[in-house]
Amino acid sequence: MLDARRTPNTLPNAPGVGFKPAHFQGLTDDPGPAHWIEVHAENYMGDGGRQIAQLRALSEQFATSVHGVGLSIGGAQDLDADHLARLKHLCDWLKPDSFSEHLAWSTHGAEYMNDLLPLPYTDATLAHVAAHIDQVQDTLGRQMLLENPSSYLAFDDSTWSETEFLAELVRRTGCGLLLDVNNVFISATNLGTSAEAYIDAYPLEAVGELHVGGHAEDIDDRGAPLLIDSHGAPVVGAVWTLLDRVLARTGPRPVLVEWDNDVPDWPTLRAEAVRAAAALAPA
Amino acid sequence: MKRFYDALLDPVLPAPEGLHDGTGAVAGKRFDVYRNNVMQSLTDVMRAGFPAVRKLIGAQNFDLVAGAFIRAQPPTLPIMQRYGDGFDSFLAEVPQLAHLGYLSDVAGLEQALRLSYHAADCVPLDAARLGDLPPEQLGAVRFAVAPAVHLIPSVWPLYDIWRFNTEDGAPKPQPVAQHVLITRADYDPVPHPLSPAQGAWIAALMAGETLEAAQDAAGAVDPACDIATPMALLFAQNAVTGLITKDPA
Numbered sequence: 001m002l003d004a005r006r007t008p009n010t011l012p013n014a015p016g017v018g019f020k021p022a023h024f025q026g027l028t029d030d031p032g033p034a035h036w037i038e039v040h041a042e043n044y045m046g047d048g049g050r051q052i053a054q055l056r057a058l059s060e061q062f063a064t065s066v067h068g069v070g071l072s073i074g075g076a077q078d079l080d081a082d083h084l085a086r087l088k089h090l091c092d093w094l095k096p097d098s099f100s101e102h103l104a105w106s107t108h109g110a111e112y113m114n115d116l117l118p119l120p121y122t123d124a125t126l127a128h129v130a131a132h133i134d135q136v137q138d139t140l141g142r143q144m145l146l147e148n149p150s151s152y153l154a155f156d157d158s159t160w161s162e163t164e165f166l167a168e169l170v171r172r173t174g175c176g177l178l179l180d181v182n183n184v185f186i187s188a189t190n191l192g193t194s195a196e197a198y199i200d201a202y203p204l205e206a207v208g209e210l211h212v213g214g215h216a217e218d219i220d221d222r223g224a225p226l227l228i229d230s231h232g233a234p235v236v237g238a239v240w241t242l243l244d245r246v247l248a249r250t251g252p253r254p255v256l257v258e259w260d261n262d263v264p265d266w267p268t269l270r271a272e273a274v275r276a277a278a279a280l281a282p283a
Numbered sequence: 284m285k286r287f288y289d290a291l292l293d294p295v296l297p298a299p300e301g302l303h304d305g306t307g308a309v310a311g312k313r314f315d316v317y318r319n320n321v322m323q324s325l326t327d328v329m330r331a332g333f334p335a336v337r338k339l340i341g342a343q344n345f346d347l348v349a350g351a352f353i354r355a356q357p358p359t360l361p362i363m364q365r366y367g368d369g370f371d372s373f374l375a376e377v378p379q380l381a382h383l384g385y386l387s388d389v390a391g392l393e394q395a396l397r398l399s400y401h402a403a404d405c406v407p408l409d410a411a412r413l414g415d416l417p418p419e420q421l422g423a424v425r426f427a428v429a430p431a432v433h434l435i436p437s438v439w440p441l442y443d444i445w446r447f448n449t450e451d452g453a454p455k456p457q458p459v460a461q462h463v464l465i466t467r468a469d470y471d472p473v474p475h476p477l478s479p480a481q482g483a484w485i486a487a488l489m490a491g492e493t494l495e496a497a498q499d500a501a502g503a504v505d506p507a508c509d510i511a512t513p514m515a516l517l518f519a520q521n522a523v524t525g526l527i528t529k530d531p532a
């Protein structure tokens with residue numbers, strides 16, 4: 001278990017934005033309330049070129065968060081040592097204020113599926129995930145934050161609730177949590193549970209970062225609502241309301257606006273950051 | 284997880300057992316969300332990486348052949364800017380596309396553009412350094428070439444075909460063989476057309492041959508080959524990073 005005091009998460013309790021290269025100029029010229037940026041680790045593993053240069057430049061102006069999407073922490077198989085080494089290389093030169101990954105898997109054998117796949121919550125998966133988190137934190141020499149998934153289905157085998165599973169991981173590994181409020185709303189809608197009850201049961205004291213983002217609406221075979229975590233639309237009112245519920249208990253925390261697909265112009269994303277700032281400093 | 288995984292890439296397989304929708308009903312279409320996410324995200328990666336191939340065969344055909352590629356060669360790295368390497372060889376083996384002989388080379392060009400974009404930065408060498416060498420040593424010199432530099436040999440008018448399919452109003456391809464040199468002076472990779480002899484010259488230099496050996500290689504293709512133009516191009520595009528005057532052995 002990691003001594004979290006050694007490597008505190010140093011993101012400011014302010015709005016941040018998921019960085020997209022199209023926003024480089026707008027963001028640097030007129031960041032508005034955006035005080036920090038988050039990048040997907042796997043997009044910054046090239047040897048050089050514009051993307052790395054932009055990230056170096058941004059890190060002079062903004063606090064940074066490295067958000068991994070490809071480590072497959074939730075998988076049963078060993079973590080990919082090469083990939084972990086690439087993450088360490090990135091964290092070593094960028095010295096980000098936070099590193100986070102997902103409670104999900106994406107690799108089977110040698111193949112990588114480029115999606116965040118779900119896992120059952122059992123004693124066995126708990127042991128795997130805890131061991132993987134220990135390995136990540138030991139390798140990177142820092143605390144990591146673990147993000148809750150957006151769920152479209154549930155496993156018959158699960159014996160833990162998601163909030164209990166996350167709380168137990170925090171207890172065993174000393175990791176922090178990234179609470180994606182949009183994912184809570186999506187999962188609750190899709191699985192017919194209460195988002196508010198999830199937040200109330202969630203170990204909020206471990207939260208180092210919050211995410212909000214947009215989703216798409218669909219229906220399943222039986223006509224029930226099925227929300228898809230698209231990150232391609234504005235944040236809906238119900239998610240902002242849920243964020244308020246979280247912040248009322250945690251106090252100000254770093255809040256990230258995610259918009260990864262159908263990326264809008266900078267003023268549109270900036271307006272979402274302004275909305276997040278309002279949530280952080282209610283009148 | 285194996286059953287979950289197998290069903291992701293195989294739309295004919297039923298959704299795995301042991302999944303429910305939260306209320307106890309079988310997951311059904313909900314599993315398809317993961318299937319769709321995987322295929323959609325990887326197809327998007329392919330579309331972004333191969334715009335000229337897509338233009339050449341049409342959006343619908345592209346999605347079909349990209350889907351076949353994804354099922355045959357799923358990613359083995361979580362780094363999506365690398366996914367699609369090998370699409371050129373894959374296309375060369377698709378019988379329905381055999382009539383487009385140049386398609387594989389166009390894919391190779393697009394792969395190289397992407398590799399170049401993410402290649403390491405380096406400090407270019409001033410062309411004047413070449414003039415500092417005693418003339419009798421010039422033939423024995425080797426060039427250190429920037430990692431962002433790529434060469435795609437072709438028997439097709441590759442540069443013209445690529446340009447015609449990526450640039451509005453570009454001239455129609457003419458029936459000449461063009462090798463394509465990719466350089467990256469700062470952050471943007473730029474393709475340049477070369478004659479086969481010029482291509483042979485640069486290929487030899489990139490393989491670590493001496494200037495003299497490179498000249499011989501070019502002369503073997505075309506004794507009247509113009510070397511001055513590609514030489515000037517290499518230096519103007521920051522493609523040379525060093526001169527090696529000692530034999531590597």
